[in-house]
Structures are given as C-alpha cells and as structure tokens.
Amino acid sequence: MNYSIALVPGDGIGPDVVAQAVEVLDAVADKYGHVFNYVELEAGGCAIDSTGEPLPAETLEAAKQCDAVLLGAVGGPKWETLPGHLRPERALLGLRAGLGVYANLRPAALLPQLRDACPIKDEVLRASNPNGEATFDLLIVRELTGGLYFGERGRSADGNSAFDTETYSKEEIERVLRSGYRAAAVRRKKLCVVDKANVLESSRLWREVAAVVSKDYPDIETTYMYVDNCAMQLVRAPGQFDVIVTSNLFGDILSDEASVLTGSIGMLASASLGDSSAASANAASSGKAAAKQVTMGLYEPIHGSAPDIAGQDIANPLATILSAAMLLRYSFGLEKEAQAIEKAVSDTLDAGYRTRDIASRKGAANEKIVGTKEMGKAVLTALEHQK
Numbered sequence: 001m002n003y004s005i006a007l008v009p010g011d012g013i014g015p016d017v018v019a020q021a022v023e024v025l026d027a028v029a030d031k032y033g034h035v036f037n038y039v040e041l042e043a044g045g046c047a048i049d050s051t052g053e054p055l056p057a058e059t060l061e062a063a064k065q066c067d068a069v070l071l072g073a074v075g076g077p078k079w080e081t082l083p084g085h086l087r088p089e090r091a092l093l094g095l096r097a098g099l100g101v102y103a104n105l106r107p108a109a110l111l112p113q114l115r116d117a118c119p120i121k122d123e124v125l126r127a128s129n130p131n132g133e134a135t136f137d138l139l140i141v142r143e144l145t146g147g148l149y150f151g152e153r154g155r156s157a158d159g160n161s162a163f164d165t166e167t168y169s170k171e172e173i174e175r176v177l178r179s180g181y182r183a184a185a186v187r188r189k190k191l192c193v194v195d196k197a198n199v200l201e202s203s204r205l206w207r208e209v210a211a212v213v214s215k216d217y218p219d220i221e222t223t224y225m226y227v228d229n230c231a232m233q234l235v236r237a238p239g240q241f242d243v244i245v246t247s248n249l250f251g252d253i254l255s256d257e258a259s260v261l262t263g264s265i266g267m268l269a270s271a272s273l274g275d276s277s278a279a280s281a282n283a284a285s286s287g288k289a290a291a292k293q294v295t296m297g298l299y300e301p302i303h304g305s306a307p308d309i310a311g312q313d314i315a316n317p318l319a320t321i322l323s324a325a326m327l328l329r330y331s332f333g334l335e336k337e338a339q340a341i342e343k344a345v346s347d348t349l350d351a352g353y354r355t356r357d358i359a360s361r362k363g364a365a366n367e368k369i370v371g372t373k374e375m376g377k378a379v380l381t382a383l384e385h386q387k
Ligand code: IPM
Pocket: 075, 089, 092, 252, 302
C-alpha cells in the first residue's frame, strides 16, 4: 500500500532524529512491501527564518493532505524573545489544532535494559506494582487541543495583570475520555482521571462527564485523583497506574515527570490522534478495491529541540524511531510493522548500544556509547536480523 507522510523536522535536534526515523521507516517499507512518500515541511523557528511565520499556511495545508505527520521538535534560544504569537511553539499548537488531534498518547514504561537509568529504588517500584515486579508501564492520555493552551488570554489595559483561561466543553472532555477508555481496554483496564476538582470548576465538569462516559465501559475500573497527588504518586508508586487521562496543561507536566522515571526523556514517543477516517483516494486511483483505513495523526518525541546538542550527532533518536512505530500502528493500522520497530529498538538496547543520555551510571559491561547515526544504524541492523 502507498502512504504519504509529512515530515516536519523543525529545529535543534529535530532534523538529527527525524533523519534516523526515516531510515527505519524506509527499511520497514522495503521489508514489508509498502511505499512511504515523504513530503518535507517547514515549521517552527526555521519557518520563522524563511517566511516570518512559525506555521506557514502552506505547511498546515500540505500536512492535512498527507496520511500522517512525523515531527522532530521546534524552538530554540534564537526565537525566545519573539512575542507569544510568533514563537516557534505556535507551530506545534497550530498543527495540533489544525489537524484536530485532540488525544495525545504518551506511553511511559520502564524497559528492563534501562532499569539502571531509572532513579526509583527497586523496593519502591515493587511495592506499587500489583504483580510485584520492579517496573511500571503507564500511558498518559493528554487532552491536546483545549484547556489553558487554547483559552482566552490577555493583559489588562494598564499591563499590570494578565490572564489565561481553562475552558472545556463536555464534548471535548468526552472524546478524549473515550480515547483513554479505548486504550485502557487493550491494556490493564484501569483508567484514572487526573484533575483539580477540589478547586477548579472545569475539573468538576471533567468528573461529571467521566461519571457518565464510564458507564459505557463497565469492565474498566475508573478512578479519580487530584493532580498534586498524582505528581507525588508517580514517583512514590508508579506501578499503580495504567491509563491516566488529563487536561492539556496537567498532561504536559505529568508526562515530563513520567519521562524521568523511564530513564531519559530521549526515550519517550507520542501519538496525537483525532477521529478516524477512511481514505480511499489511493486505492481508487490505483484501481484496487480495498480502501485504505487511515487515521490522521501527529507523531513526535516528547523531548524538545535541545539546541545545545543540535547537529552534533549526540541526540538519542529512539523516541522518534518509536514515534514512527506508533505512526504505523495508529495511523496506518500496520501492527506487525510497528512491533518490528519496537523489537528492533529493544534488541539494539540488548546489544548494549546507548546514546549518552541513557548510559548506565555504573557503566554496564556490554555498553557501547554511540551517537545519533550509529544508534539509528544499530536499529536498522536489528531490523534486518529479524526473521
Ligand atoms: C510538549 C511541549 C509543548 C507543549 C511545547 C513545546 C509547546 O512541552 O509537547 O510537551 O507544552 O505542549
């Protein structure tokens, strides 16, 4: 099958890591008989430099025409003094809103190979895990196109005060909750709604909607937790969580916290999804009967642009490579291809390859500290060696 993928490398280490993910995607295409057509697009600081705008209209339009979008990172010190509406981060918000990808899936699991990079003690991990193992595997489902990020904001006339508003409609809450329930259904069937309902009215609406929506998922256990407690529980007992569903701002904060538990923010992939759609254009034009099922999605590592190490062949490309795996799974329904990438990453870690962010503090026996390109190559080799 033919698929089109928009590539938005962006700024800083974005181009470094996206290049490696593309190599991996190409190897998968070869191996499994697919064709991925890439459309490279500018967004973020590089777009400001070349067009004056963080998200040129053509970028958004072209991205919409593709089947899915793979993004590196945007932003950097060069653009930090620009006014809010012209900052590179606007590109990210504009893409998320423009593509309608309201459910941001941010998995955080402790890989056995990176146990040593996790700052939590064994006994703490064990105590919170129902199966008693020193590990955790959770998924944060962050609402991505509403809340404080998109609410009304401004300054008073005298400039002495400023405001941002948290607004959520029932519909916005319901659809992201349903994304969370669908994810929980194929995981450990636990969903925790994280909010600040002891203070915020919008959070109370989240709970009201959750009380209704949860009735449609009787085999999934629904619980509620205040966000301050959740921030604490994540480091105290991460094994208690399966799926966390939360607002845009809380999800932003909690996912950075969760990333540290996995050893490095350089490992965390993410998928941002909207409603699914069937795209039959390619099938029709090629005369094939089968319509291809495509769900538009935006895929990105959750780390930022790390300008201090950009272009130095140091950055960890695994989060972006794992984001490409999520792209194949959620946008194209290519489950075995997605698993092939995930297995290749796992095998690469087994073989001892580490970028410096995930190097063992104790210096493990078979550890090989490598750069961005060599890590990408190691994943390709692992992919080739699969049966
Ligand atoms: C993230 C990032 C972005 C966000 C920034 C870069 C706007 O922190 O994706 O988590 O806050 O959503």
